[in-house]
Amino acid sequence: MTSAKEQPRKRFLALDTATVTLGVAVTESGRVVHEINASGERNHSVHLLPIIGEALQRSGGAEMLKGITVGIGPGSYTGTRIAVTAAKSLAWSWKLPVVGVSTLQALAWGGWNAGAGSPEDAAGLGARPGEGFGPDWIVPLLDARRGQAYTALFAAQGGEAPRRLASDRVRLMADWVGALAERIEAAKAQGECPRRLWFVGETAVHGGAESLKPLEGAAELRAQPYELEGRWIGFLGEARHASGDTDDVHSLIPNYTQLAEAEANLLKAGKGGVKSR
Template identity: 65%
Template sequence: MKKQNDEPRKRFLALDTSTAILGIAVTENGRLLHETNASGERNHSVHLLPIIEQALQATGTTPAMIGGIAVGLGPGSYTGTRIAVTAAKTLAWAWKVPVAGISTLQALAWGGLAAALKQQVEPSSAGEPAEQEPAGTGPDWIIPLLDARRGQAYTALFAADGEHAPRRLEPDAIRLMADWVLDLTDRLKQAEAEGRKPRAIWFVGETLLLGSGESAGPLREAGNVHVVPYELEGRWAGYLGEERLQAGSDDLHSLIPNYTQLSEAEANLRRNGEGSLNQ
């Protein structure tokens, strides 16, 4: 008779396909065991499951050792996000483990700031000095950016103070970049008036959305602004996912991507439907 394995399930699998990077991580007790970051957004559906299998083999991890699966819900690529969510739900059901959704933008913010601090990158491509005096005494602000086309970005606002996951200040949403910079400038002025001005402001991710940097002019005048190009790494989805799973899980059947907007096909279908009702 086989002896049952009563060892606690301590390992966690995290996956995110919301961006051009397919990120996979296996973590245990806040420690990264394995990470894969593969580029090629159009091939995520082809490579996701083989890469997951490789990650499990590389760490000697069996399904019986997995305590939960975390998945990036986006926002980001409409099709890409669905790929990871579908895979996570399928594996969670097959392995009988909990599943939890995490914000791709929060993982991007955490990883972007960590990469910037580690590499001591220059604050922008505009020829500014590598070192700037802190603008204030409050926690750093992190603004992750993913291109949503037509002058828009998938973005949010987080505060970071220490090595923990960034704390959310504004929700994930699709925003016009020009309006978003003005909103951030107004918020910065308010924070300064209240004595909470951030030490530094970090734009991370697909920072080409800022163009030549002139669009961030109002913020540059008021704060210590850093612009850091960065691609999501699986480890940050892993760290964030492990924290999320230890705090609780989502309902397997109701977990859906965070699209923040309708796909073009859905929008056209809805418009056509409304038109037919009005005829």
């Protein structure tokens, strides 16, 4: 009988095109085998397959893969579809399981790791017993224009994936900041107020002092500009693959969180519609 230590390692391909960065990674047991992150949102459709080919060539080939992970958004409407379509096509062609994971959760994990990994934060990755603080909170941000952002809320989990506290949605930032202030007050009453509140990702538009002014004094505010790296999509996917919680290759769809502008305009003009389900 083969012992647990002798079990073959499982290698996975991860990809995401929901942000300005095209991220492709090959991961294995929580480590990066090879990773390529390329900027240039408008060229994702041109570069994705060649980059996947390069990543596989440098990591042993597709025959070593045990599954595929894809970021399903929310984020760029067109960009998200590119990765999801590619992941489904490859999974079907190679007869591999596929899982979709939240782009925002990966963004939160990677952005927080980038910020909290700095020397001044090395001792503050989580609350210490008796201090009256809960884990750091992480707010991923992707600009959705018109004062809105694709965002969510997570609690830092040390070396593990951030724990979700609020769903992935497109939100008006002014309202979202107010809602976060209320959540912090409620957490204070339970002795679980976060020591730090991290805003990570596309922080230039929504992570400035003026935008976050209602949160002054509620917690230590940190803004961490960050572009998504494919490894965090891969690490999220490894956990789902390990549990057997895979997606159906035909029904996996992007998480748009809202209608694309063109669809919304058609709907307003009475020329289109959406089916509820």
